Amino acid sequence: MSTLDILSEDEQFVVSTVRDFVDTEVKPVVQELEHSDTYPEALIEQMKRLGIFGLAVPEEFGGTPVSMPCYVLVTEELSRGWMSLAGAMGGHTVVAKLLLHFGTEEQKRRYLPKLATGEIRATMALTEPGGGSDLQAMRTSARRATDGYVVNGSKTWITNSRRSGLIALMCKTDPAASPAHKGISILLVEHGPGLTVSRDLPKLGYKGVESCELSFDDYRAPSDAVLGGAEGRGFAQMMKGLETGRLQVAARALGVGRAAFEDSLAYAQERETFGEPIWKHQSIGNHLADMATSLTAARQLTLYAAKEAEAGRRVDMEAGMAKLFASETAMTIALNAMRIHGGYGYSTEFDVERYFRDAPLMIVGEGTNEIQRGVIASQLVKRGGLDA
Ligand SMILES: Cc1cc2nc3c(=O)[nH]c(=O)nc-3n(C[C@H](O)[C@H](O)[C@H](O)COP(=O)(O)OP(=O)(O)OC[C@H]3O[C@@H](n4cnc5c(N)ncnc54)[C@H](O)[C@@H]3O)c2cc1C
Structure with a gap:
């Protein structure tokens, strides 16, 4: 049975369309874009036309929504071609889901139609120079003023932020709140005076798309910028959003792992030593x-978590398991692909070295694997173990 059999015919068509796009449009240009660290403008335009940025947006807002298992398999296909392309739609989808689940009617109408077409692309800004794991210790603040909020602070590693038209900014609207998470809100912000994208961070892999430092210096946000219209809910909102984010990262790892495996399987049949392949x-x-x-x-673990999410169940543990296992798997496969390719695995003329440089991001990003283990352990205790 093919993995695609779990999808409806329409969704199978979506995945196979993206698979063809990857084989015909991405694979031929990926090495050049990667090694020149070039933003994939033309490929992003094609992804817009394919509707990839609207996969989490309901039809009433102009999207072409798919189930979570379909979204996972689309992400895997993109990442099989180039992990950076899957990254370009990752945070975007999380923000679309945040708007859908928690946004006010006004916020949904303002942003979702433009997100659906990719006219504006969204990113999320959580991590700060002082730390990404301990989000409740964040320092970026939004102080209420007569005509809205005044934002000060800095964020780092924010992917796609130079080009994104919408940033879901996690910040403290009540820095004195106890417990700290009650003082956290998500502000929907756009580029403007007081927000500087200070620099693009140099990276091991994940080339082509920018990951930047953001600096907020008396940035003014309107009073209706708080997601959902009420302060203090941002931490819980983002934890829900990260369930999608972690499934997306697990799927990215599947794509990198699959590409490394497929290259290895082909090479191991072509290359001969001692008179045999x-x-x-x-x-x-x-x-x-x-x-x-x-x-x-x-893949089964990731699809299981995706199905649970699709059924509307809480999947912090399941998405955490998928992200943990898929990312460690991708790293091991990328390393062994390098062994199989011998010296050519180390060559920048082959794709294997890219898989090896891209795989670690899925271990660190969207909550490190150490943090995932913590989430899984505490859920195991809370839920009284695993379901039979
Ligand atoms: C290429 C790239 C792109 C990124 N894109 C984005 C983005 O778009 N938006 C965004 O907000 N962030 C982004 N990030 C940031 C990423 O999410 C953080 O790097 C990650 O969450 C870890 O935070 P940190 O780097 O501050 O490490 P720290 O939080 O300082 O952690 C350092 C080490 O300590 C461990 N550790 C910390 N606390 C615990 C604990 N309680 N138990 C066990 N171990 C612990 C960590 O696992 C890690 O090994 C990106 C990062 C990279 C590298």
């Missing part, structure tokens, strides 16, 4: 078997 050497065959087995397990 290298896959026949037991050590190489074992690598291929382990790659395929762990990749299949990672």
Whole structure:
């Protein structure tokens, strides 16, 4: 049975369209874009036309919504071609879901139609120079003034932020609140006076898309900029949004792992040593078997979490497990792909070295794997273990 069989015919068509896009449009240009660290303008335009930025937006706002399992498989396909492309729609989708679940009617009407077409693309700004894991210790603040909010502080590693038309900014509207999470809100902000994108951070991988430092210096946001219209709900809202974010990162890891596996399987049949294709050497065959087995397990775990999310259930533990397992799997597969390719695995003329540089981001981003383990452990205790 193909993985696609779990989807409706329409959704199978969506995934296979993205698969064709990756094979015909992305694969031929990815090495050039990667090594010149070029923003993939033309590919993003094609992704807009394919409707990829509207996959989480309901039809009434101009989107073409798909189920969470379909979204996961679309993300996997994009990431199989280039993880950076999946990154360009990751935070965007989380913000679309935040608006959908928590936004006021006015906020939905203002932003969702433009998000659906990709006319504006969204990002989320959580991490600060002082730390990303301990979000409740954040220092960026939005002080209420007569005509709105005055925002001060800085954020770092904010991906797509130079080009995004909407930033979901996590900040403190009540820095003295106890417990601290009660003082956190999400502000919907746009570029303007007082917001500086100070620099693009140099990175190991995840090339082409920018990850930047943002500096807020007496930035003025209107009083209706708070997501949902009420202060103090931002932490809970973002934790819900991150369930989607973690599924997306798990799917990105599946794409990188699959690309590394597929390249390895092909190479192991072409390359000969000692008079036979290298896959026949037991050590190489074992690598291929382990790659395929762990990749299949990672995909099943991710699709299970996606189905649970689609059913409307809380999936912080399930998405955490998927993100943890899929990202560690992708890293191991990328390393073993390098072994299988021998010296060519280390060459920048092959794709394998890119998988090896891209894989660690899924371990660190969207909540590190150490943090995921903490979430999983506390949920296990709270829920009294795993469901039978
Ligand atoms: C390429 C890239 C793109 C990114 N894009 C974005 C983005 O778009 N938006 C955004 O907001 N952020 C983004 N991030 C930031 C990312 O989410 C953070 O780097 C991540 O959450 C970790 O935060 P930190 O780097 O401050 O590490 P820290 O929080 O300082 O953690 C350092 C180490 O301590 C461990 N640690 C910390 N606390 C605990 C604990 N309680 N238990 C166990 N271990 C712990 C961590 O796991 C880690 O190993 C991006 C990062 C990168 C590298």
